[in-house]
Amino acid sequence: MFLLFSAVIVVFSILTVTSRRILRAATFLLFVLIATAGLYFLLKYNFLAAIQLTLYAGGIVVLIIFSILLTSHIAEKLPVAGLMKKVPAALVALVGAALCILVILQYNFPGSVGAYERVNVRMIGESLLSYGKYGYALPFEVISILLLAAMVGSIILAKKRKD
Amino acid sequence: MSWFLILSSVMFFIGVYGFLIRKNLITMLMSIELVLNSVCINFVAFNKILYPDHMEGMFFTIFIIAVAAAEASVAIAIIINIYRRIVNIDVEKMNEMKY
Numbered sequence: 001m002f003l004l005f006s007a008v009i010v011v012f013s014i015l016t017v018t019s020r021r022i023l024r025a026a027t028f029l030l031f032v033l034i035a036t037a038g039l040y041f042l043l044k045y046n047f048l049a050a051i052q053l054t055l056y057a058g059g060i061v062v063l064i065i066f067s068i069l070l071t072s073h074i075a076e077k078l079p080v081a082g083l084m085k086k087v088p089a090a091l092v093a094l095v096g097a098a099l100c101i102l103v104i105l106q107y108n109f110p111g112s113v114g115a116y117e118r119v120n121v122r123m124i125g126e127s128l129l130s131y132g133k134y135g136y137a138l139p140f141e142v143i144s145i146l147l148l149a150a151m152v153g154s155i156i157l158a159k160k161r162k163d
Numbered sequence: 164m165s166w167f168l169i170l171s172s173v174m175f176f177i178g179v180y181g182f183l184i185r186k187n188l189i190t191m192l193m194s195i196e197l198v199l200n201s202v203c204i205n206f207v208a209f210n211k212i213l214y215p216d217h218m219e220g221m222f223f224t225i226f227i228i229a230v231a232a233a234e235a236s237v238a239i240a241i242i243i244n245i246y247r248r249i250v251n252i253d254v255e256k257m258n259e260m261k262y
Contacts, residue, residue: 006170013174013197017181022190029193032174036200039167043211048221052203055228060196060235067239068189071246081184089183093176100172109164114216127218136222143229150233154240 001042008035020077026065033057047121167208174201186253188242192235199231 009032016028033056040049081089128136178197185191203224210220 002166006166009170010173010177013177016197017177017185017190017194022187025190025193029196032197033200036204039204040207043207045207045211045221048207048224051225051228055232056196056200060232063235063239064189064193064196067242070243071189072187078185078187078190081186086184089180092183093180096179097173097176100176101169104165104168104172107165109213112213112215114214116211116215119218119221123218124221128222134217134219139222139226143226147229147233150237154236157237157240158243 002039005035005038005042008032009039020080022068022072022076022078023065026061026068029064030057030061033061045119047119047124164208164212167204167212171201171204171208174198174204188238188245188254191254192238192242196231196235199227203227 012028012031012035016025016032019025019028033052037049037052037057040046040052127134128140131137175198178194178201181194181197182191185194206220206223206227208220210217214220
């Protein structure tokens, strides 16, 4: 199952960055995000997978597709990047990936330290709002302010200016 | 464990490659989403496999998803604004900040 999901993720990520139709690239990105949600289901983080499906696959991809439809024609093909640009980019990506994989394969990960306990939404909510140890009240407030600021900022930016 | 990390690093560098070769702003944004998503996979794998009794990785993933949503909305507002001024969203054609 893991192999299936990872194959889907890798293949569709490559298609996302190389597809010449921009709308198809967005659809491939949607497949990548759904396969990632499948990985979270595989790891038994159900709430996280639900968030991934609704927010990423539902929200962000729809937003991207809307903006594609607003800014470009569907039949239009993207220009192919020149060889002068492709080769250094591929070199950077390949060298970086090879380095990371080498380090990961060499490092010996210790086994898990604790027993797995089932994560439910009640635990998540309680520790998001608690001040004590393993409490995330401050990041929660910060992220709320960030979301508010992003909302106001994007409304102001996209608003039509009265010149 | 290492399979998850290998998967996420491959995905990360595919995102970096896409970010470097693309000229269109929206496709660059999509590459950034790939990068963020690979980081999320990393956090979740570390949390589940090394520390299954804690929930840190999960909260970081939730916060990353929230930041990605905020970033996408602001970026798309900027893209639409740019498109309204110069009828194009290629990076190379943007050489003025204001006029």
